[in-house]
Amino acid sequence: LQRIEVFPSEATVRSGHSQQLVVTAVYDDGTRRDVSRVVELRTNDSSLVEIDGAGLATAGKRTGQTAVIALLQGRVAVSRLTVPLETSRASWPEFPIANLIDRHVQRKLKTLGVAPSAVCDDAKFLRRVTLHLAGRIPRPDDIEAFLADGSPRKRAKLVSRLLASPDYADTFAQKWSALLRNKRRGQKDRIAGTITFHRWIRNAIASGMPFDRFVRSILTATGNVSVSPPAQWYAEVRYLDRYVDDTAQVFLGLRIGCARCHHHPFENFTQGDYYGLAAFFTRIGRREGIGVAERRAKETVFIKAAGSVKHPVTGNVVKPHGLGGPDLEVPPYADPRHRLVDWMATRENPYFARAFVNRMWAHCFGRGLVEPIDDMRVTNPATNPRLLDALANEFVDSGFNMRRVLELITTSTTYQLDSSANVDNLDExxxxxxxxxxRLSAEMLLDSIDQVTSRPTAYGGLPVGTRAMQLPDENYSNQFLKLFGRPPRESACECERTAAPSLSQSLFTLNDSFLLGKIFDAKSRAGVLATADGDHAARIRRLFLVALSRPATSIEVEKAVKYVVSESDAKTAYSNLMWALINTKEFQYNH
Structure with a gap:
């Protein structure tokens, strides 16, 4: 059996209607056979579409898209089925096309029959994009200047400024440091390595290093971290299976660990594919302190003359090859890892560029076009595969420019839509x-609290004013960051970062001394506003602007003034107002 095919590969099925799927087996000799009644069929979401044993798919009442998976003798294929919203709409609402993203999203929404929300106002956009690109809320002077700017291109100009800012480099250095497991593990001898590697990552992002060169520098690193900072990756990722698993997960968006022991159950990957990737790393050697945790910072990574890995079933030596690619011959003393990156960083590679743009999409939208974002298998198709392909092609055409992808996303109308739902998209x-x-990440939330209160958090051994977004490794931490989901960097999965709210988090922001100390400190912003010149209304407007990044409404000002004048102590009153604003969903969420 060479492969199986499902027809149709894509279809729209209205609620209550059915679509017959036909599964065909294709053999090496060219023979084709209908296997619809013997193949295993399953759906990714039975509340959208149910599938029977004969291949009849029936749509339910919900609107959305799902995949029907066909499995036969280790081969898989999918059919993507869309259940549109039943609507009698006579016309489509205005949806300005800013770039390629909007063309594909509009096409998808029309297929779903779901009308988009309106474009958000300037204050929402400013806060949203500043959090995503700079990892912080906007400063009050920037808010006032942006809201007063009448230029029709002010949003695009803002994106350009943020992408050129030091805060952009801090934000994405934090992201990649976590994914690359830049981890000290409490060992003093490793601190030089983690700080050096974090600094290298930040400089690479700030300087606009192309992503393919960024990846090559890490995967092909040799030497000591003092002369080759990316070699720090090999201090944490130390064994052949981890080389393969982390490389696939971080840079290809694939979870292929199960193929180490058996054929991947939901993908066309074999054990041979797994060990073909492993073969790229078999010449890695280490000198000085190998296996001794206390000396890893002094370790030197080098390339041996030869190295091999055997297939665990056949016992044959497996030559290096990319997933689905031909075997490669690598001369003695040559570094096979360069051949790996050569295979990865091409337009034809179906994983590398797509994995990056999907990760950036998830950063900006909270979920990827493929979700989970590092599980890009054929049986987990993108919600908008044409958009994913278009973004990947644009990324390759730009020379793997990381900023270009974020610029496209944040200047699109799709990104700038309001978070308020309409009658069509409440559940979409x-x-x-x-x-x-x-929900704001742990680092974003703590930095935002520090900015609003004007009371920075202290991190031992680092300069005063260091932001949580600038911390180089997991050992620089505190109770707040741990409680709000900062990842421990034990794996290369973004799922380590938890954004789900919890009762413990609510109790912490309501009454923990760490937060209350910032709010009620005599030198906090609330204390300063309480003794500042001007009427209460003006000071309250300033507090709202600082905390929520928008002007207060007249009703909010009226109620706040009424409360402040009712209190005998102005500092307590303003501190209570700040406490209340910090505990709102509007403050704790990007919306």
């Missing part, structure tokens, strides 16, 4: 008909 979560609110 796949088509991006509106912006889906996201």
């Amino acid at each position: 979560t796949q088509g991006h008909s509106r912006f889906y609110p996201q």
Whole structure:
């Protein structure tokens, strides 16, 4: 059996209607056979579509897209089925096309029959994009200047400024440091390595290093971290299976660990494919302190003359090859890892560029076009595969320019849609008909609290004013960051970062001394506002602007003034107002 095919590979099925699927087996000799009644069929979401044993798919009442998976003798194929919204709409609402993203999203929404929300106002956009690109809330002077700017291109100009800012480099250095497991593990001898590697990552992002060169520098690193900072990756990722698993997960968006022991159950990957990737890393050697944790910072990574890995079933030596690619011959003393990156960083590679743009999409929208974002298998198709392909091609055409992808996303109308739902899209979560609110990351939330209160958090051994977004490794931490989901960097999965709210988090922001100390400190912003010149209304407007990044409404000002004048102590009153604003969903979410 060479492969199986499902017809149709894509279809729209209205609620209550059915679509017959036909599964064909294709053999090496060219023979084709209908196997619809013997193949195993399953759906990724039975609430959208149910599938029977004969291949008849029936749509339910929900709107959305799902995949029907066919499995036969280790081969898989999928059919993507869309259940549109039943609507009698006579016309389509205005949806300005800013770039290629909007063309594909509009096409998808029309297929779903779901109308998009309106474009968000300037204050929402400013806060949203500043959090995503700079990892912080906007400063009050920047808010006032942006809201007063009458230029029709002010949003695009803002994106350009943020992408050129030091805060952009801090934000994405934090992201990649976590994914690359830049981890000290409490060992003093490793601190030089983690700080050096973090600094290298930040400089690479700030300087605009192309992503393919960024990846090559890490995967092909040799030497000591003092002369080759990316070699720090090999201090944490130390064994052949981890080389393969982390490389696939971080840079290819694939979870292929199960193929180490058996054929991947939901993908066309074999054990041979797994060990073909492993073969690229078999010449890695280490000198000085190999296996001794206390001396890893002094370790030197080098390339041996030869190295090999055997297939665990056949016992044959497996030659290096990319997934689905031909075997490669690598001369003695040559570094096979360069051949790996050569295979990865091509337009034809179906994983590398798509994995990066999907990761950036998830950063900005809270969920990827493929979700989970590092599980890009054929049986987990993108919600908008044409958009994913278009973004990947643009990324390759740009020379793997990381900023270009973020610029495209944040200047699109799709990104700038309001988070408020309309009658069509209240339950819609796949088509991006509106912006889906996201809980702020631990670092964003703590930095935002520090900015609002004007009381910076102290991190031992680092300069005063260091932001949580600038911390180089997991050992620089505190109770707040741990409680709000900062990843421990034990794996290369973004799922380590938890954004789900919890009762413990609510109790912490309501009454923990760490937060209350910042708010009620005599030198906090609330204390300063309480003794500042001007009427209460003006000072309250300033507090709202600082905390929520928008002007307060007249009703909010009226109620706040009434409360402040009712209190005998102005500092307590303003501190209570700040406490209340910090505990709102509007403050704790990006929306």
